[in-house]
Amino acid sequence: VQERGVLGFERHYHVTDPFIRRLGLEAELQGHSGCVNCLEWNEKGDLLASGSDDQHTIVWDPLHHKKLLSMHTGHTANIFSVKFLPHSGDRILITGAADSKVHVHDLTVKETIHMFGDHTNRVKRIATAPMWPNTFWSAAEDGLIRQYDLRENSKRSEVLIDLTEYCGQLVEAKCLTVNPQDNNYLAVGASGPFVRLYDIRMIHNHRKSMKQSPSAGVHTFCDRQKPLPDGAAQYYVAGHLPVKLPDYNNRLRVLVATYVTFSPDGTELLVNMGGEQVYLFDLTYKQRPYTFLLPKKCHTSGEVQNGKTSTNGVSNGIHLHSNGFRLAEGRAHVSPQVELPPYLERIKQQANEAFACQLWTQAIQLYSKAVQKAPNNAMLYGNRAAAYMKRKWDGDHYDALRDCLKAISLNPCHLKAHFRLARCLFELKYVAEALECLDDFKGKFPEQAHSSACDALDRDINAALFSKSDNAEDKKAGGPIRLRATGRKDSISEDEMVLRERSYDYKFRYCGHCNTTTDIKEANFFGSNAQYIVSGSDDGSFFIWEKETTNLVRVLQGDESIVNCLQPHPSYCFLATSGIDPVVRLWNPRPESETLNGRVVVDMEGASQANQRRMNADPLEVMLLNMGYRITGLTSGGAGGSDDEDSSEGQVQCRPS
Numbered sequence: 001v002q003e004r005g006v007l008g009f010e011r012h013y014h015v016t017d018p019f020i021r022r023l024g025l026e027a028e029l030q031g032h033s034g035c036v037n038c039l040e041w042n043e044k045g046d047l048l049a050s051g052s053d054d055q056h057t058i059v060w061d062p063l064h065h066k067k068l069l070s071m072h073t074g075h076t077a078n079i080f081s082v083k084f085l086p087h088s089g090d091r092i093l094i095t096g097a098a099d100s101k102v103h104v105h106d107l108t109v110k111e112t113i114h115m116f117g118d119h120t121n122r123v124k125r126i127a128t129a130p131m132w133p134n135t136f137w138s139a140a141e142d143g144l145i146r147q148y149d150l151r152e153n154s155k156r157s158e159v160l161i162d163l164t165e166y167c168g169q170l171v172e173a174k175c176l177t178v179n180p181q182d183n184n185y186l187a188v189g190a191s192g193p194f195v196r197l198y199d200i201r202m203i204h205n206h207r208k209s210m211k212q213s214p215s216a217g218v219h220t221f222c223d224r225q226k227p228l229p230d231g232a233a234q235y236y237v238a239g240h241l242p243v244k245l246p247d248y249n250n251r252l253r254v255l256v257a258t259y260v261t262f263s264p265d266g267t268e269l270l271v272n273m274g275g276e277q278v279y280l281f282d283l284t285y286k287q288r289p290y291t292f293l294l295p296k297k298c299h300t301s302g303e304v305q306n307g308k309t310s311t312n313g314v315s316n317g318i319h320l321h322s323n324g325f326r327l328a329e330g331r332a333h334v335s336p337q338v339e340l341p342p343y344l345e346r347i348k349q350q351a352n353e354a355f356a357c358q359l360w361t362q363a364i365q366l367y368s369k370a371v372q373k374a375p376n377n378a379m380l381y382g383n384r385a386a387a388y389m390k391r392k393w394d395g396d397h398y399d400a401l402r403d404c405l406k407a408i409s410l411n412p413c414h415l416k417a418h419f420r421l422a423r424c425l426f427e428l429k430y431v432a433e434a435l436e437c438l439d440d441f442k443g444k445f446p447e448q449a450h451s452s453a454c455d456a457l458d459r460d461i462n463a464a465l466f467s468k469s470d471n472a473e474d475k476k477a478g479g480p481i482r483l484r485a486t487g488r489k490d491s492i493s494e495d496e497m498v499l500r501e502r503s504y505d506y507k508f509r510y511c512g513h514c515n516t517t518t519d520i521k522e523a524n525f526f527g528s529n530a531q532y533i534v535s536g537s538d539d540g541s542f543f544i545w546e547k548e549t550t551n552l553v554r555v556l557q558g559d560e561s562i563v564n565c566l567q568p569h570p571s572y573c574f575l576a577t578s579g580i581d582p583v584v585r586l587w588n589p590r591p592e593s594e595t596l597n598g599r600v601v602v603d604m605e606g607a608s609q610a611n612q613r614r615m616n617a618d619p620l621e622v623m624l625l626n627m628g629y630r631i632t633g634l635t636s637g638g639a640g641g642s643d644d645e646d647s648s649e650g651q652v653q654c655r656p657s
Contacts, residue, residue, distance in 0.1 A: 019573045020532065020544060020554055024590040025599055027065045028583045031058050036578035037520055038082045039567040042090045048567075048576055050584050051079030051095055059093075059107060062576065062586055074112040075099050080520060081126040085150070087133045092150075094136055096123030102138050102157075104150065118146055118157045124520065125175045131183035139173035145188060147200075161198060163190055165227050166499075168491035174519055175259050181266030189257025193241035194500060195271050195281070202232040226495060235503040236269065236281045239289025240398035242500070243429055248275065251618075258515060259522040263530040268507075270533065272523035275615065277395055278510040278535050280547070289505040290402055340377060344370050348380065352656050355383070360391035361605050363656075365551045372549050378411035383656035385420050389427075393511055393612045397427040415445055416657065423457055431464045510545045512552045512604070513537035514611035518564055526568045526575065534575065536563035539611055541601055542577055552608065555601035558585060 034053030041048055048062040057079065059069040073079060077098035085092035085104075093105045102123055104114040121141035128136045134150040137160065145161040163171045172191045179185035184201045206229035241255060248255060256274040263270070269281040340348060351366035367384035374380060385403035388396040401424035407417035418441045425434035438457055442449040513535045515521045523535035526544065532553070533545045542563045544554040559579035567576045575587040601607050 017553075019589040022589040022592075023544075023554060023556065023573075023575070023587055024594075025556075026586045026588050026590075027062075028585050029058075029060055029062070029065060029067070030583050031067050031070060032056065032582040032584075034078070034582055035564075035580050036582065036584055037078060037080050037564060039565045039576050039578055039584065040082050040084060041567055041570055041576070042084050043086070043570065045570040045572065045574075047084075047090055048584070049082045049084065049093060050578065051082040051097075052582070053078040054582075055079060055097070057082055057093060057095055057105070060584065062574075062584075065586070069107060069110065071105065071107075071110045073097070073103050073105065074115065075101060075103060077122075080122065080124050081138075083126040083128050083136065085134075085136065086128055086130040094126050094128070096126045096138050096140075098122040100140065100142075102126065102146075102148070114150070114155060116146075116148060116157050119144060121172070124173065125177075127176045127178050127186065129178040129183035132178075137176060137178070137186065139176040139188060139190075141172040141174070143167070143169070143171045143173055143190070145173055145176060145186070160186075160200070160203060161188065161196075162227060163188075166493050166496035167192070172256075174256055177260050177262060179262045179266045180264060181262075185266075187260045187262065187269055189260045189271060191254070191256045193237050193245065193255045193257075193273065193276075194503065195236045195257050195260060195269065196499075197234045197236065197269070197283075198228075199232045202229055205229075206232065228495075233499055235499050236271075237289065237500070237503040237505070238273065238276070238279050238395065238398070238509070239505045240395055240428060241273075241276065253516075253615075256519055258519050259524075261522075261524055263525050265530075268525075268530065270523055270525060272515055272521055272535055274515045274519055274521065276515075278513070278523045278533060278545075279506040280508040280510070280533070281504065282507040285507075286504040287507075289503060290398075290405060338377065340370070340374055340380075344374055348383070351383065351387075355387055355390075355656050358390070359605075360387050361608065363387040364391065365549070368549045368551055376410055378407040378414050378417070379657045381407040381410070382414055382417040382420070385417065385424075386656050389420060389423065394615065395509055395511070397424050399509060400424050401428065415448070418444065419448070419453065419457075426457065426461055426464070431461055431468065435461045435465070508547065508550050510535065510543075510550055510552075512545075512555070512608035512611060513541075513543045514539055514614045516615055518562055520564050521562075522564065522566050524566050524568055527573075534566045534568070536566055536577070536579065537611060538562050538614065539607065540579070541607060542566055552604050555604045555607055556587070557599040557601060558587075 032050065032052040032054050036050050036052050038051040039048060046061065046063065047068070048060045049057060050060065051057050051073070055073055055075045055077070056070055057073050058067055060066065061068050073095045075095065075097035079095050079097045081096040083094045084090055085094060091106060091108050093107055094102065095105065096102050100117065100119045100121055100123060102116040102119070103112050105111065106113045119138065119140040119142050123138050123140045125139045126136055136148050138146050138148070143162065143164040144159050146157045147160040148157045149155065163173055170191070173188060174191070175189040177187050179187070184199055186198045186200050188196045188198065190196070245255065254275050257271050258274040259272040261270050262268065267282070267284050269283055271279045271281070273279055347366055347370045351363045351370065354363040354366060364384055364387045367380055367387060371377070371380050371384065381403040385400040385407065388400035388403065401421060404417045404421040404424060407414045408421065422434050422437040422441055425437055438454065438461065442454065448454055510533050514537050517538045521536045523533060525547070526532040526534045530547055533547050535543050536558070537543060540557055540559045540561055540563060541555050542558045543552060545552050558577045559581050561580035563577055563579045565578045569575065573589055577585045577587065
């Protein structure tokens with residue numbers, strides 16, 4: 001009991017701010033001769049396993065920087081995943097590789113004891129779960145999630161989930177993980193922006209009942225149509241991404257979940273979205289994406305069932321069924337706003353000053369700090385929305401839209417938030433909704449109806465509507481934009497469409513890193529209270545954010561090229577990283593007496609901006625950047641151009657309040 005108490009104390013306090021600020025390189029573990037693509041701690045944290053392009057796995061004693069064991073895995077291509085099998089006394093290690101094989105190794109005799117060759121494309125991830133002894137799962141680029149049984153009389157694998165039945169033959173599974181608190185839940189990342197959460201037990205029970213049912217033959221066809229029972233899958237997506245897909249596809253920009261992991265308490269899901277940002281989804285307090293907009297004629301109560309609405313009873317005005325918000329009818333009257341305590345007022349003033357100096361990220365970080373302490377202050381949300389709209393990084397307009405809605409829900413008379421909402425809808429390509437929102441704004445604030453800002457937005461909207469009506473393809477496509485085919489023969493099934501329509505949105509977004517070059521890039525919770533988020537990056541750095549404020553607090557150079565793997569120690573402030581270099585690096589807080597080495601990236605803002613530009617660069621430009629050429633044609637004002645919106649937006653958007 002005492003040992004458990006000590007462990008609890010260690011896990012609670014091991015990652016604190018001073019520790020993070022002193023995090024530095026402790027050691028480099030050398031032994032591989034190729035890129036190190038995967039790292040895995042054992043449960044106790046006294047062993048670290050690594051897998052590499054050299055087809056070897058090495059087990060290290062990381063606390064003493066020693067190589068304990070090195071073995072050729074029998075794979076004939078790059079190893080992408082390595083896992084200790086629970087309840088095996090750290091004796092059994094599982095590897096998955098680009099040769100489409102899954103191998104099981106006995107470390108005590110340095111032998112490969114079983115080989116599974118069921119996948120038909122590269123195996124990207126293995127997952128294990130303490131509650132399921134002798135069982136593990138794999139995700140591969142053939143679109144299958146397989147489950148393995150290692151019991152003596154069995155030693156076989158079966159298909160648990162076949163994504164191709166939902167998304168067509170082109171879909172690739174990239175990553176998976178099991179909820180540490182409830183091992184029945186499995187999260188899967190694949191090509192595309194949707195992350196899937198499955199109930200393993202429900203799938204097994206469904207299959208058992210299908211086999212046992214006397215009328216099973218009658219239901220065979222239905223079973224083929226519905227491979228998973230209702231309620232066994234729940235999808236999550238960053239709300240702005242489905243509508244961005246056609247644009248990304250046109251620019252050859254690929255969206256793919258490269259890593260998924262649960263928080264230690266199992267209540268949150270973290271996703272590193274390749275081609276975009278890192279997202280955290282709250283599995284307890286779920287919210288619908290804000291841009292699943294209803295048709296103009298809606299049920300008066302704004303009720304929505306599975307993305308559909310009843311047509312009896314109509315009313316005008318914007319409905320967003322994520323939170324039941326609806327712009328109030330009639331003329332707005334000013335409502336009192338709660339004053340901020342002096343220390344938060346000072347932070348707000350600092351944020352306003354940063355905004356005035358066009359230091360958008362600094363302004364966002366300061367507003368976020370204040371929002372965390374005063375979550376019911378409409379002005380802070382409205383101001384942060386303005387900063388997001390100025391910065392224009394990927395996803396900023398959607399975060400601004402969320403902030404505008406929050407500000408209006410707290411203060412229905414927030415003039416600037418109303419106007420910014422219309423601008424955000426326009427920028428997010430919800431043109432008809434933007435027009436409706438702008439008309440609503442003019443009705444509520446008639447003195448602003450002919451301001452230069454309103455006129456400019458009106459012109460933009462009408463030009464977009466005109467070009468849209470000219471586009472015959474748009475007319476033919478029909479249906480909600482989020483469900484349209486992306487030009488490739490993806491053959492999305494009806495079941496998949498329904499699951500996508502029922503998706504939940506993210507809670508937090510983390511920006512600064514770049515994830516476009518490799519499809520194994522990780523993001524992880526750091527600290528067992530999940531106080532921090534860490535992610536690798538294409539610029540050779542790794543990034544550390546505060547979870548709750550989403551503010552970037554530290555950037556460290558972790559590789560000569562790319563950091564792919566970051567695995568925090570289970571109970572100490574200790575981090576193992578790897579990437580393209582053939583080494584494993586260990587990081588921990590350095591002593592006060594030691595001057596921090598040159599691996600700290602001081603200009604975090606500059607690094608973040610460069611990464612945003614890199615994510616939006618032409619693929620050829622990225623290739624040239626990787627070869628060391630400098631591209632001068634990239635804009636310096638962040639992704640998405642640098643149009644000065646203020647010049648045309650008069651009173652309603654210029655400055656923060």
